[in-house]
Amino acid sequence: MIKKRSFVNMEWIIHIKNFQSYLRIERGLSKxxxxxxxxDIERLVSFLKENKIDVSPIKITExxxxxxxxxxxxxVNTRSQSRIISGLKSFFSYLIFEDLRSNNPLELIDSPKTGRKLPDTLSVEEIDNLIAAIDLSSSEGERNRAMIETLYGCGLRVSELITLKNSDLFFEEGFIKITGKGNKQRFVPISEVTQKYIEMYRETVRIHVNIQKGYEDxxxxxxxxxxxTRAMIFTIIKNLAVKIKLNKTISPHTLRxxxxxHLLENGADLRSIQLMLGHESITTTEIYVHLDRKFLTNVLHSFHPRKNA
Structure with missing residues (x-):
């Protein structure tokens, strides 16, 4: 997890490892x-190294x-900036908790106001173009097509995609089992098209891979x-976006x-979308899904009892 070459000295590595253990054991946070x-901490120490500021986490100044x-x-945008500040505050608060520091150097730094930003989406045509740009002459091409079809076709988080198991596939029933946040499991419908590309990958590519111990499933x-890794999925999608000259900043989450x-625009109800996305609260789904005025107008005209009065 820690890239030693990015850090100023061994003190950072030691304290970050201890911080990771604290987050995992004491606070029970996910991987x-x-x-x-x-x-976020690595970005800070990389900055220190680039600017030749050789200082430990104990002595770094405000x-x-x-x-x-x-x-x-x-x-970065304000949302990412806010997350970085929050992460660093937690790290230095941990050092205070361990009596290694007496103050938090971010105590007087406020996070920027982020507001509510609706995520970018791709049109069906743009997704088709993205998939069409995959080079199927390579073994990675078959795999990448199956992955992108699964990301978009099932609305998965990138972490859910990379941990998907063969034993999670129930094609005869038309579902896959997903282990989401907090190890909560849900069953998500999978289309015949997505099933087809997964089977093609398994039968023509995966079968020839020298699978390492622990990754058989x-x-x-x-x-x-x-x-x-999650970073690899980001890179694959980013490179495809560049290849088709897509003028949008996208990530695996864009496909989700x-x-x-697209489900909402074609008439799916929020409750069904909530279940497929694995959101605990439908409020999250309402924020997450882009409710445009055109869709809401169509709902009113289709379902209001006095639409023709």
Whole structure:
């Protein structure tokens, strides 16, 4: 999880490892959340190294942290900036808790107001173009097509995709079993088209992979026979977007949001979308799904009892 080459000195590595253990054992946070916290700290220490600020997490000053936040504000949106500040505050609060620091260098730094941002979506045509751009002459091409079809066709989170097992596939029943946030399981419908591409990948590519011990049941594998990383999925989709000259910033989550939006636009009810996405509260689904004015107008005209009065 920690890239040693990115850090200023061993003190950072030691304290971050201890912080990770604290988050996992004391706070019971998920692996993905811990990775996000660690990534935010890694950005800080990479900044320190680039600017030749050789200082430990115990002695880093408020001024150095402010310089980092100012630099980050030029690189990321306000939502990402807010998350980075929150992650760093938690790290330094942990150091205070362990009596390693007496103050938090981010104490006076406020997170920017993010508001409510509706995620970008892709049109059906753009998704078709994205998939059509995959080079099927390579073994990775068959795998990548099956992965993108599954991301979009089932509305999965990227973490759910990379941990999907062969034993989670119930094609005869038309469902796949997904283990989502908090290890909560749900069954999601899977179309015959998506099933077809998964089977093609399994029968023509995966069968020839030298699968490493512990990954025998993992569906999507890298060339070394291991589970793919989230970063790899991001890279695959980003490269395809560049290839078709898509003028949008997209990620695996864009496909999940497009899945929900397209279902809603074609008449699916929010409750069904909520169940497929694995949201605990339908309020989350209402925020997540882009409720455009055209759709709401159509709902009114179709279902209001006095539409023809």
């Amino acid at each position: 993905n959340t811990i990775e996000n916290y660690s990534y 001024e150095s942290v402010q310089q980092f936040i100012y630099a980050v504000s030029k690189q 993992t569906l999507f594998l890298n060339r070394r026979g291991r589970q793919l 949001h497009s899945f929900a939006t």
